[in-house]
Amino acid sequence: MMEKKKILLAVSGGIAAYKAATVASRLYQSGYDVKVILTHAAQKFITPLTFQTLTRQEVFTDTFEEKEPAVVSHIDLADWADLVLIAPATANVIGKLANGIADDMLTTTLLATKADVLVAPAMNVNMFNHPAVKKNMETLSTFGWRFIEPNEGLLACGWIGKGRLAEPEELIESVHTYFNEKKTEQTAPLKGKKVLVTAGPTREELDPVRYFTNHSSGKMGYAIAAAAKELGADVTLVTGPTSISIPSGIAVAKVTSAKEMYDATLSRFSEQDVVIKCAAVADYTPTIVHHNKFKKKNDTWTIELKKTDDILQALGERKEHQVLIGFAAETENLEDYAKDKLIRKNLDMVVGNDVSKEGSGFGSDTNEIMMIKKDGSVKTLPILSKEKAAREIFEEVMELMNR
Template identity: 45%
Template sequence: MASDSTARLPLEGRRILLGITGSIAAYKAAVLCRLLKTAGAEVRVVMTPLAKQFITPLTMATLSKNPILVEFFDPENGAWNSHVSLGEWADCYLIAPATANTLAKMAAGIADNLLLTTYLSARCPVVVAPAMDLDMYAHEATQRNLRTLAERGVRIAEPGEGELASGLRGKGRMAEPAEIAAFVGDLLGGPSGEKKKSLAGKRMIVTAGATIEAIDPVRFISNHSSGKMGYALAGELAARGAEVTLVTGRTSLPTPPGVERVDVLSAAEMYDAATRAFEEADGAVMCAAVADYTPERASETKLRKGDGEMTLTLRRTRDIAAELGARKGGRLLVGFALETHDEQAHAEAKLTKKNFDFIVLNSLRDPGAGFRGDTNKVTLIDRAGREELPLLSKREVAARIVDKIETILK
């Protein structure tokens, strides 16, 4: 079954560098190597010295059809194993299993073995598949290291839950080889390494960033949104061939390639721009952090400080997402929900009330998620159920969201 599924992965002619560290899960690397080879990839293997205690280089050499690299040089003849050349050779550097020790060294930039020096030299996408006991995985030091790596663009194949080598049950079990192989196949995305123009001919709107609601010419009401998630989505949609209109609040981010950008300031301006663009669109992704309230009237001159308290009267802004939901017909509409409590219930209520096809939930209680950062941890919720994604870079989160958009549009 696994071989049949991986045979369809887009790995034909791909060069995968498989890194193996000293974990009991190293036995799974043999199966993983075979799946990658079956899918058409060329595989080379680099191991840490401790990894040899768990699986032999002879096993991996037989499966990969290539010599195994462990040391910086061969002591028999002095032949040098160049970490620079390895990093240049690979289309993907996959470290599976990745121990807590190796993850910590990667995050700190330590280079005391060939596997780690190759990581620092790699120019290709890097994927890690963590494997460790549940307490080690849950420890704040490990979670911080994973967040650091994700912020630097390292992809994380989330570990599963189950029985561990300690005899305990919990999260920390390395993802199954077929899941990791599929993860790499999705990442590389085809023979050219580029996403197919699967959304060619589709017109999409993305709203992004924060709105600014003026109190006077000096002061305003806003929020912490940087626009990074929305811009990543706009870029991903455009990369797949869609015609994208990005309706954006104030931000310092550059416009993604191939995207038409419409700059707005207030919630009212975003309402006008988004509803106008939606008339000719096939769908919209509502990622902006739009103010729910705005000052009833903005002063034309700077308000002076007085001796007492000042009362600011606010009125409700128009709900852009609800308006598009009422107009959508057969078109696609995706929403976002950033919550601090009762996350699931609030997101499901918005899904129904605003007529979304699905909603992207993220919680400010999740480390690495939310405003300004380069990572996010989200759950995709539709009427059929929910899919919780691991902590990923916002670029990778955007890719997963657009994958779901593609499925719906098809």
């Protein structure tokens, strides 16, 4: 390695703590500076002396053990790290960190650090699948923390399922990958730029069991967000309900209704350099929302709808320095409707796609797009994977930014 990177290995209390010794040793042998925090519970499984011997560094276990009067230990350690790896991360420590609890050396340090964090969960399969644990992991993901998925197999408790700590080789590879990505970001064309992407459908509630929605899967928007991240941008994804995993390293705002997406997007708009509105937002919402399930009464049910706030229109009216991109999903007269949207909503570019075509509709893994810019230029692409289409979109976005 050209320069030594500093890894803070945080070990919490689970049987998988023994694997952390191998991780510490291999990282040290790979040329990293490694310091270790052990929770009180972790010390029930493995001793500080083990890690001290493997890393040639002092091991940290107690928030109140201040050996250097010139510094506050947990703050100094938080500032020292280039990257934090929590392995194993128990349900307990994940829950504490997600809720801002700082009651030991690990949690006080993690809440103080500005370094990126890799989290490697390890626990019983039922704990891993518990809604509270899932919610806490989602919260940490919104902080930009990355997760290293646990493996499936026979667990120490006797259950078989997902929950085994990733193998040391996988953990070390994740660290290598992180620093390789960072190196790439240093020369990335969108480094330092802020990009906001909206994705997925919205749901407009009718009663506690019914809602209006559309067929959008969110795949195109998620691909655009991932492409922006690969180019080095600071990405925010405002997403309606989807079943897609959040791309790594991306800030997420999860919304449900058109009103929630409107508020989440406009409140962040002023600080963005690029906004790409890919979400399929409801144009109408029920005038009356029933608090209880509406019971069958007659052969027909007439529902009155009212217009939702037009997010793209509002963004176009407020646009200052931002590059603003909209999508036009049509089933006929694609180019005419797309050009009309471009002008009416003050866009820099509109991306049109005919969702009635095979391979270009909602839910597909491919898309056939047409990109129309404010200067009147039109670029039509053949059917591509949505990932490839996203990269093509950003080729045009970067040209607009350079202008």
